[in-house]
Amino acid sequence: MTSDNSINRRGFYAQAIFALNAILGAALAVPTLVYLLVPGGRRRKETFVDAGDVSQLTPGVPVEMSFQQSRVDGWRVLTEKRTAWVVKTPTNEVIAYGPQCTHLGCAYHWEEKPKQFICPCHASLFSLQGKVVAGPAPRPLDRYVAKIENGRLFLGPLRQVSSGDAA
Ligand code: FES
Numbered sequence: 001m002t003s004d005n006s007i008n009r010r011g012f013y014a015q016a017i018f019a020l021n022a023i024l025g026a027a028l029a030v031p032t033l034v035y036l037l038v039p040g041g042r043r044r045k046e047t048f049v050d051a052g053d054v055s056q057l058t059p060g061v062p063v064e065m066s067f068q069q070s071r072v073d074g075w076r077v078l079t080e081k082r083t084a085w086v087v088k089t090p091t092n093e094v095i096a097y098g099p100q101c102t103h104l105g106c107a108y109h110w111e112e113k114p115k116q117f118i119c120p121c122h123a124s125l126f127s128l129q130g131k132v133v134a135g136p137a138p139r140p141l142d143r144y145v146a147k148i149e150n151g152r153l154f155l156g157p158l159r160q161v162s163s164g165d166a167a
Contacts (some may be wrong), residue, residue: 016062048147048154049082055151057088060128062110062117064099067155084144084155085110085117087128097130098142098158108141117141130161139163 001060051067070084084096085108097117101108106121116133117126124135131140140163145156 001113048156049146051084051086051153051155053151054086054088054094054148054153057086057094059088059090059092062087062097062128064110065096065153073113085141086153093131094146094148094153095142095144096153096155098144100142101137102132102141102160103137131163 004127008073023051024042031069049067052065052082053067053068057063063084065085065086066081068079070077071081072078083099085099087095087097091096099107101119101121101124103122103124106119108117108126110116111118115128116128117128117130117134119125119135119137122136124137125133126137127133129140130143142158142160144158147156
C-alpha cells in the first residue's frame with residue numbers, strides 16, 4: 001500500500017512538473033512567435049502627433065513648427081522635441097518637410113530672398129516644393145505623412161520622396 005501511494009505521488013508530481021513546464025513554455029513561446037511571425041508594420045500602429053494650428057499659415061511661406069513626440073525605447077517612453085518645415089500651398093494643401101537635409105542630415109532653413117531652403121553645410125538648395133535645386137543632396141526633402149483636422153496639423157512618420165514625387 002505504501003509503495004503504491006509512493007508511485008502515485010511520484011506520478012502526480014511528474015505530471016504536475018510536465019504541466020507546469022508546458023504552461024511556462026507556452027507563456028514564452030506565444031509572444032516570441034507573435035514577434036517573429038507578425039510583420040513589424042502591423043504591430044506598430046501609425047501614430048499622429050498634433051503639431052499645431054495651421055489655419056493661419058500664409059500660402060507659400062514656410063514656417064518651422066515644433067512639437068513633442070513620444071517614442072518607446074525599451075521599457076521607457078521618451079518625449080522628444082521635433083520640428084517640421086510646414087508649407088501651405090496655393091490650393092490650401094499642407095506639406096510638412098523633415099528638418100534635416102537629405103545630404104548628411106544638417107539642419108536647413110528658409111531664405112525669403114531667393115525663396116529656397118538652404119543647407120549651410122555643403123550648400124544644398126531646395127525649392128519650396130522640396131526639390132533639389134543645387135548642391136550634393138541626393139533627393140528631395142523628406143516629408144511627414146500629414147493630415148489636417150479642424151485646422152490643426154497632425155504628423156505621422158517621415159517618408160523619403162523620390163525626385164518624381166516632389167511636386
Ligand atoms: S548636409 Fe546639407 S548639403 Fe550636406
